[in-house]
Amino acid sequence: MTPASDENVQSNPPSPVAVGPKKSRPDWMLMTAKFLKHGTSIASFSPSSGYLARAMLRGIDFEKAQCIIELGAGTGPITAEILKRIQPHTKLIVVELDPDFCHRLRTRFPNADIAEADASKLEELLDARGIPHVDHVISGLPLPSFPAAVRDAIIRSSAKRLSPEGDFRQLTNMPYVYWKLYGKYFESVKFEIVPLNLPPGGVYTCKGYRTTAPGATPT
Numbered sequence: 001m002t003p004a005s006d007e008n009v010q011s012n013p014p015s016p017v018a019v020g021p022k023k024s025r026p027d028w029m030l031m032t033a034k035f036l037k038h039g040t041s042i043a044s045f046s047p048s049s050g051y052l053a054r055a056m057l058r059g060i061d062f063e064k065a066q067c068i069i070e071l072g073a074g075t076g077p078i079t080a081e082i083l084k085r086i087q088p089h090t091k092l093i094v095v096e097l098d099p100d101f102c103h104r105l106r107t108r109f110p111n112a113d114i115a116e117a118d119a120s121k122l123e124e125l126l127d128a129r130g131i132p133h134v135d136h137v138i139s140g141l142p143l144p145s146f147p148a149a150v151r152d153a154i155i156r157s158s159a160k161r162l163s164p165e166g167d168f169r170q171l172t173n174m175p176y177v178y179w180k181l182y183g184k185y186f187e188s189v190k191f192e193i194v195p196l197n198l199p200p201g202g203v204y205t206c207k208g209y210r211t212t213a214p215g216a217t218p219t
């Protein structure tokens with residue numbers, strides 16, 4: 001389902017004295033409002049801190065990467081860190097479902113490829129751009145709260161497009177809790193805690209999609 005926009009909605013005609021550009025809400029306020037309205041599909045009260053955003057990218061060889069996908073970018077704290085490091089030869093595709101977040105991302109990063117789309121359409125997005133393989137999938141999606149079939153499909157299509165050395169990176173605001181879950185999908189799962197994020201968060205770095213992963217064979 002496509003979420004409706006919560007920004008720039010005017011129920012009354014503008015007051016004659018209130019002329020001028022509408023000042024947009026700070027990121028944390030927009031994220032909190034979205035969380036209160038949409039709950040588990042947002043799954044976070046506030047955008048990730050710089051600590052968590054940088055941890056998501058730790059160890060990536062930006063000289064080598066040909067294509068990076070970010071899923072569930074929100075207001076863009078991780079996008080900003082990727083764009084600081086990315087090289088001219090690397091393609092970045094940022095996927096976000098919510099129209100207000102997409103508007104904010106496009107305003108903030110006018111040269112970035114922002115796809116307002118469901119992450120489960122990942123393969124279609126790649127095919128439309130003629131991209132066969134991806135080096136890193138950087139996921140801010142609240143995967144544990146998705147229906148199992150949707151989570152399975154997103155992880156399966158990400159893994160199918162990963163290059164042999166590629167990895168799937170997943171952020172969390174619940175350290176260690178989902179290690180076992182991601183271990184069902186990937187042979188190697190490493191976790192780095194980020195205690196300075198509020199709330200404390202962390203990053204799972206996953207490699208080697210299991211042939212026995214849930215949903216590995218689509219029904």
Ligand SMILES: C[S@@+](CC[C@H](N)C(=O)[O-])C[C@H]1O[C@@H](n2cnc3c(N)ncnc32)[C@H](O)[C@@H]1O
Nearest residue numbers: 042044047048072073074096097098118119140
């Ligand atoms: C926990 S927030 C993370 C936002 C941002 N990456 C950060 O670190 O602050 C999850 C984001 O995933 C987005 N999202 C949820 N379901 C999605 C889907 N099916 N496809 C694409 N984005 C989705 C939400 O709109 C939200 O922006």
